[in-house]
Amino acid sequence: MNKKIRGSAIAKIVGNNALRHDNIDETVTMYVYEEIIDGKKLTEIINEQHENVKYLPGIKLPPNVVAVPDVVEAAKDADILVFVVPHQFIKTLCSTLLGKIKPTATGLSLIKGFDVAEGGGIDLISHIITKHLRIEVSVLMGANLANEVALEKFCETTIGCKNKRIAPVLRDIIQTDYFRVVVVDDVDAVEVCGALKNIVACGAGFVDGLGLGDNTKAAVIRLGLMEMIKFVDVFYPGSKLSTFFESCGVADLITTCYGGRNRRVSEAFVKTGKTIEELEKEMLNGQKLQGPITAAEVNHMLKNKSMEESFLNFYSCFLYFTAVHRICTREIEPKEMIECIREHPEHMKVRNGFVPGRCSL
């Protein structure tokens, strides 16, 4: 079966793979949210210069990647839909696509974040896409800072896919000699890792902004990782601890806490005293910051479940995620972060074997 693929930021990889594999249609259409750059449409610039001059300047896209400003047109007849938009836009995108895509299409989501669910919880973005478009959705997450991937620097990524028939197809469209894929079936845990690491990165940025040093940074990254594991254990039971050792787990956490935009803006947040919104405008050239939004979404759920900093249920609370959220919203000062995590449940445990204390993963 010929595969037609619609992609976005990962279009360079998918475009080159489409040229290599006989079972994939050559043309890869890429939905691009239209913007005017120096008086000209971004889609026209991309299709003439084969370069996304705004979001991926200096990188040539293969000529078979075609930018399309209409998402319905871009997704029409596609067998595989690759979703890569900031997570706040996904519902609108899905409602535009509803009834306009192939019912047999399959999805691959690279979107890192959650959605606030009715009743005080959160939804995974892949579940939102499945619910709205009624298609199966796999996920791709990993230590994949986009500019380094575009420069073809070696890295790994994790695809979470339950469907054994689809998994090799997804690997074929994504894997290159510099972008190595591991496929696991622990889909929800892969996606949750991708979303939560942005919260941890904000805390790492605060530590950098406060000039607290490498030991403190390592400590907050570790506490963040332990809260990620606990979060998955509590809210996505049945997940595997091994998933945290894939690229979507510790590797993405490391790269995000050292190189990512959440860390960078959070450092500036401490040093300049400006708001997240101001810094987003000043520093990100139209890109969005996911960490503070994800922290707010997670906090919304933790608050509803009395799991922010409960002394009644001490071991189930998420002091680090809560502190990051309160700093982002200026409820507390960045310098108060360490006080918030000094009495972390992690420090009250006596280890009994290799598996983290209460975690049953």
Ligand SMILES: NC(=O)c1ccc[n+]([C@@H]2O[C@H](COP(=O)([O-])OP(=O)(O)OC[C@H]3O[C@@H](n4cnc5c(N)ncnc54)[C@H](O)[C@@H]3O)[C@@H](O)[C@H]2O)c1
């Ligand atoms: N899985 C991975 O390896 C990986 C790597 C990088 C990014 N991501 C994730 O992909 C998602 C997108 O990240 P990004 O860096 O490409 O984008 P971004 O956060 O930098 O935002 C800019 C993009 O948003 C688009 N946009 C702006 N307004 C829009 C609207 N109203 N509707 C639709 N699109 C709009 C712009 O066209 C542009 O492509 C995020 O969730 C990010 O975390 C995943």
